[in-house]
Amino acid sequence: xxxxxxxxxxxxxxxxxxxxxxxxxxxxxxxxxxxxxxxxxxxxxxxxxxxxxxxxxxxxxxxxxxxxxxxxxxxxxxxxxxxxxxxxxxxxxxxxxxxxxxxxxxxxxxxxxxxxxxxxxxxxxxxxxxxxxxxxxxxxxxxxxxxxxxxxxxxxxxxxxxxxxxxxxxxxxxxxxxxxxxxxxxxxxxxxxxxxxxxxxxxxxxxxxxxxxxxxxxxxxxxxxxxxxxxxxxxxxxxxxxxxxxxxxxxxxxxxxxxxxxxxxxxxxxxxxxxxxxxxxxxxxxxxxxxxxxxxxxxxxxxxxxxxxxxxxxxxxxxxxxxxxxxxxxxxxxxxxxxxxxxxxxxxxxxxxxxxxxxxxxxxxxxxxxxxxxxxxxxxxxxxxxxxxxxxxxxxxxxxxxxxxxxxxxxxxxxxxxxxxxxxxxxxxxxxxxxxxxxxxxxxxxxxxxxxxxxxxxxxxxxxxxxxxxxxxxxxxxxxxxxxxxxxxxxxxx
Amino acid sequence: xxxxxxxxxxxxxxxxxxxxxxxxxxxxxxxxxxxxxxxxxxxxxxxxxxxxxxxxxxxxxxxxxxxxxxxxxxxxxxxxxxxxxxxxxxxxxxxxxxxxxxxxxxxxxxxxxxxxxxxxxxxxxxxxxxxxxxxxxxxxxxxxxxxxxxxxxxxxxxxxxxxxxxxxxxxxxxxxxxxxxxxxxxxxxxxxxxxxxxxxxxxxxxxxxxxxxxxxxxxxxxxxxxxxxxxxxxxxxxxxxxxxxxxxxxxxxxxxxxxxxxxxxxxxxxxxxxxxxxxxxxxxxxxxxxxxxxxxxxxxxxxxxxxxxxxxxxxxxxxxxxxxxxxxxxxxxxxxxxxxxxxxxxxxxxxxxxxxxxxxxxxxxxxxxxxxxxxxxxxxxxxxxxxxxxxxxxxxxxxxxxxxxxxxxxxxxxxxxxxxxxxxxxxxxxxxxxxxxxxxxx
Ligand SMILES: Cc1cc2nc3c(=O)[nH]c(=O)nc-3n(C[C@H](O)[C@H](O)[C@H](O)COP(=O)(O)OP(=O)(O)OC[C@H]3O[C@@H](n4cnc5c(N)ncnc54)[C@H](O)[C@@H]3O)c2cc1C
Ligand code: SF4
Ligand code: SF4
Numbered sequence: 001x002x003x004x005x006x007x008x009x010x011x012x013x014x015x016x017x018x019x020x021x022x023x024x025x026x027x028x029x030x031x032x033x034x035x036x037x038x039x040x041x042x043x044x045x046x047x048x049x050x051x052x053x054x055x056x057x058x059x060x061x062x063x064x065x066x067x068x069x070x071x072x073x074x075x076x077x078x079x080x081x082x083x084x085x086x087x088x089x090x091x092x093x094x095x096x097x098x099x100x101x102x103x104x105x106x107x108x109x110x111x112x113x114x115x116x117x118x119x120x121x122x123x124x125x126x127x128x129x130x131x132x133x134x135x136x137x138x139x140x141x142x143x144x145x146x147x148x149x150x151x152x153x154x155x156x157x158x159x160x161x162x163x164x165x166x167x168x169x170x171x172x173x174x175x176x177x178x179x180x181x182x183x184x185x186x187x188x189x190x191x192x193x194x195x196x197x198x199x200x201x202x203x204x205x206x207x208x209x210x211x212x213x214x215x216x217x218x219x220x221x222x223x224x225x226x227x228x229x230x231x232x233x234x235x236x237x238x239x240x241x242x243x244x245x246x247x248x249x250x251x252x253x254x255x256x257x258x259x260x261x262x263x264x265x266x267x268x269x270x271x272x273x274x275x276x277x278x279x280x281x282x283x284x285x286x287x288x289x290x291x292x293x294x295x296x297x298x299x300x301x302x303x304x305x306x307x308x309x310x311x312x313x314x315x316x317x318x319x320x321x322x323x324x325x326x327x328x329x330x331x332x333x334x335x336x337x338x339x340x341x342x343x344x345x346x347x348x349x350x351x352x353x354x355x356x357x358x359x360x361x362x363x364x365x366x367x368x369x370x371x372x373x374x375x376x377x378x379x380x381x382x383x384x385x386x387x388x389x390x391x392x393x394x395x396x397x398x399x400x401x402x403x404x405x406x407x408x409x410x411x412x413x414x415x416x417x418x419x420x421x422x423x424x425x426x427x428x429x430x431x432x433x434x435x436x437x438x439x440x441x442x443x444x445x446x447x448x449x450x451x452x453x454x455x456x457x458x459x460x461x462x463x464x465x466x467x468x469x470x471x472x473x474x475x476x477x478x479x480x481x482x483x484x485x486x487x488x489x490x491x492x493x494x
Numbered sequence: 495x496x497x498x499x500x501x502x503x504x505x506x507x508x509x510x511x512x513x514x515x516x517x518x519x520x521x522x523x524x525x526x527x528x529x530x531x532x533x534x535x536x537x538x539x540x541x542x543x544x545x546x547x548x549x550x551x552x553x554x555x556x557x558x559x560x561x562x563x564x565x566x567x568x569x570x571x572x573x574x575x576x577x578x579x580x581x582x583x584x585x586x587x588x589x590x591x592x593x594x595x596x597x598x599x600x601x602x603x604x605x606x607x608x609x610x611x612x613x614x615x616x617x618x619x620x621x622x623x624x625x626x627x628x629x630x631x632x633x634x635x636x637x638x639x640x641x642x643x644x645x646x647x648x649x650x651x652x653x654x655x656x657x658x659x660x661x662x663x664x665x666x667x668x669x670x671x672x673x674x675x676x677x678x679x680x681x682x683x684x685x686x687x688x689x690x691x692x693x694x695x696x697x698x699x700x701x702x703x704x705x706x707x708x709x710x711x712x713x714x715x716x717x718x719x720x721x722x723x724x725x726x727x728x729x730x731x732x733x734x735x736x737x738x739x740x741x742x743x744x745x746x747x748x749x750x751x752x753x754x755x756x757x758x759x760x761x762x763x764x765x766x767x768x769x770x771x772x773x774x775x776x777x778x779x780x781x782x783x784x785x786x787x788x789x790x791x792x793x794x795x796x797x798x799x800x801x802x803x804x805x806x807x808x809x810x811x812x813x814x815x816x817x818x819x820x821x822x823x824x825x826x827x828x829x830x831x832x833x834x835x836x837x838x839x840x841x842x843x844x845x846x847x848x849x850x851x852x853x854x855x856x857x858x859x860x861x862x863x864x865x866x867x868x869x870x871x872x873x874x875x876x877x878x879x880x881x882x883x884x885x886x887x888x889x890x891x892x893x894x895x896x897x898x899x900x901x902x903x904x905x906x907x908x909x910x911x912x913x914x915x916x917x918x919x920x921x922x923x924x925x926x927x928x929x930x931x932x933x934x935x936x
Binding site for chain 2: 033036038040041043044045047048049050051062064088089090107108129132150152153154275277278279280340341342343344345346347350351352
């Protein structure tokens with residue numbers, strides 16, 4: 001939606017060794033068609049799903065098998081060239097952008113390697129698309145629980161790297177709660193296995209360290225996930241409110257009962273209108289100030305009781321109507337509307353910025369009111385659609401980027417929103433990651449010591465910092481960066 | 495936080511067809527939801543061959559970063575099937591089909607349309623040439639020359655396999671049994687678009703269309719003066735030829751003063767429903783075009799609102815493959831299934847990726863044979879996974895593409911237009927009630 005062509009100059013000194021000879025050596029591994037070197041063909045790879053940043057890779061390579069990935073990474077290690085892993089490029093923090101370095105696309109590794117329905121686990125290649133995994137195990141009455149709204153497009157590898165969440169993570173936990181083991185190729189070319197399939201593993205939780213590492217610790221080659229049994233019963237409710245405040249109060253009231261909904265999502269009026277004018281129109285009332293999409297699941301016994309409790313609470317807190325999906329078709333429709341909401345915003349104006357912040361759930365009403373104030377003061381249109389149950393906000397602003405004044409106001413509003421979330425005791429990312437986008441905010445919430453500790457952890461996996469350089473932690477936080485490689489503490493995985 | 499960027503307002507190619515669809519390009523939020531719907535992305539696995547990637551190329555043309563003569567633009571835009579599956583999943587409402595046609599028309603100004611495409615389009619523009627070509631096709635089909643040559647490598651062999659497959663498909667309407675093809679005509683007057691390929695190679699299906707509509711209480715006529723719908727020309731970027739053909743059709747169908755224009759070829763139906771858009775900038779023709787477009791219906795739409803009436807038993811297993819220009823371009827999804835479900839004892843078997851293109855895409859299979867083949871192979875694999883006897887669809891291109899693939903792979907399955915199945919059901923009903931001819935199974 002924004003300009004595609006703001007390619008910046010390569011910034012890494014290793015660029016000089018990214019030349020035709022390297023392209024040829026990589027082509028020998030993956031085939032000539034799978035190495036892109038022409039700037040025109042690299043354009044589409046200059047952005048992820050957050051088209052505010054554009055970085056031109058020097059070269060992109062698309063291995064088709066595990067062995068090809070291994071050979072590619074070893075070749076890059078041999079010549080000391082930095083690289084950036086990329087899944088489906090649906091990231092919203094600029095994480096998969098390669099600034100003058102090599103982009104390694106993992107989208108072709110789409111094999112479900114094995115499914116073990118008895119032990120409820122599956123091992124997949126990193127390029128398997130999130131919904132494709134659930135589809136592949138559906139016949140066993142199982143699914144893969146973390147369901148980012150982008151699940152129709154994003155890859156499991158990308159989910160691991162971002163520790164992705166989704167509406168149903170409120171009850172079932174985010175990606176990290178569902179990863180049992182990882183086979184990883186470190187930037188050095190060494191292959192390590194983290195975690196294991198037989199439950200608790202001895203030693204440090206290295207899976208936990210890798211999940212959410214945003215491509216800075218190497219490439220996940222194979223991912224063993226925990227599968228979940230499909231719940232016996234599912235009930236989906238849509239409650240609409242005439243004020244945002246009432247909707248926010250309802251969220252708190254529901255959580256206070258101790259019932260844990262499978263999902264608890266809030267959609268505001270601007271978002272409802274965008275969705276309702278898209279092909280994913282779900283029948284949300286367009287005159288409501290906000291709607292809550294609430295899903296309850298579990299054993300049939302007790303489910304109806306929970307539904308009643310929640311419905312009563314909604315009405316007590318001012319819900320105008322509460323609608324319960326009659327069947328799977330209606331349920332899917334309600335969810336499709338929510339999951340495609342961000343995309344539907346594209347029709348509001350020509351450009352869009354997306355935000356991702358977390359605030360303590362109890363502060364929701366207050367924070368939402370403040371966001372509203374910020375949007376009015378800056379005369380920008382903030383749409384809000386978010387995981388209310390865990391206080392994970394996604395304020396989006398649609399604007400016209402050819403209007404310099406409006407663009408500047410959007411910039412100010414976004415900054416103010418971020419700051420007020422942090423001031424409310426929140427944090428700067430719930431699930432989209434830091435990537436390039438949030439790097440400037442890291443110092444808002446982490447002390448220099450914490451940032452330096454992150455650098456030290458990274459060094460364990462990637463002492464030369466060749467994997468996804470320049471992301472997540474501000475470079476100046478890593479004091480050792482400026483030292484000679486020899487002076488850096490040597491580290492390796494036991 | 496995401497840093498909003500300021501983009502320049504000036505545009506390259508200011509007067510191009512592409513510039514007119516700028517708003518559609520801007521609607522793309524780069525979310526990537528379309529990737530998994532796109533047959534060329536699924537098979538070629540490069541984002542340059544995806545909707546999102548192609549839109550980036552289009553935008554770069556407007557920004558002047560790339561020029562219309564750039565090879566990458568040419569390659570990846572040419573490889574697009576125009577199946578519009580991306581539109582059906584796009585939450586932002588990107589009108590991809592329009593963007594593609596505008597891009598091709600813009601590129602055609604600086605680069606000639608490929609030679610083979612031009613030759614085919616020229617034939618479709620002239621009725622005399624077209625009749626000759628279709629006659630030639632029928633001769634080769636009837637004499638068995640087509641079958642003999644269908645194993646040859648390359649485009650010729652594939653074209654011959656396409657012809658051969660039409661033989662199998664059309665023989666499905668040779669089922670014995672006559673039926674009184676008149677209902678009461680109360681559902682309105684219908685003008686049939688006979689279509690170039692449909693009338694040339696699937697004349698039996700056109701006749702079946704008339705009979706089944708009549709049974710379901712429509713009055714059907716074939717307006718004189720109708721020509722090719724112009725879809726192939728519009729998809730290739732030859733706007734002028736498309737408009738010229740469209741004008742002839744608008745005039746021809748206006749004379750009939752019908753309630754509906756019935757089309758049994760999904761690609762032609764999609765095109766005629768878009769005549770209004772085609773003449774958006776032409777004050778003289780816009781209203782007339784819109785009026786005609788509003789009357790256009792796929793044959794299954796007309797049949798499904800009428801029931802359709804039940805016929806006799808047709809106990810076969812059918813896999814339905816949705817034509818892209820029906821499902822994605824016209825957004826007609828359930829009427830074809832309604833028609834199939836109305837046939838007693840017909841078993842509808844699920845086909846994985848029935849909503850994904852088969853690679854036919856008008857003349858794409860002859861212009862971009864390599865990509866077309868990989869897309870087709872995936873389709874054939876999915877078809878072989880089913881236990882279907884036949885693959886039913888609703889577009890001649892798809893019938894021939896899949897049909898050719900089945901012929902060449904030695905499969906025992908074949909393709910059929912779903913109207914032919916309904917027709918068969920009505921014949922059986924007539925035969926059964928007749929009593930005299932019973933007992934001849936399929
Ligand atoms: C409309 C929309 C809705 C979204 N909704 C959600 C949501 O509800 N919850 C949520 O959490 N996110 C959401 N996202 C963000 C995004 O989809 C997720 O971050 C997703 O996990 C990214 O996956 P990907 O395959 O697209 O990865 P990419 O964007 O390609 O890459 C993301 C990061 O992962 C790294 N990476 C990719 N593959 C590997 C690998 N194999 N090994 C190591 N590193 C790798 C990359 O280097 C990069 O840093 C949404 C995005 C969109 C566009
Ligand atoms: S789904 Fe639509 S908005 Fe999203 S990338 Fe594709 S074309 Fe663009
Ligand atoms: S029209 Fe079809 S082939 Fe072309 S980009 Fe869209 S989905 Fe892909």
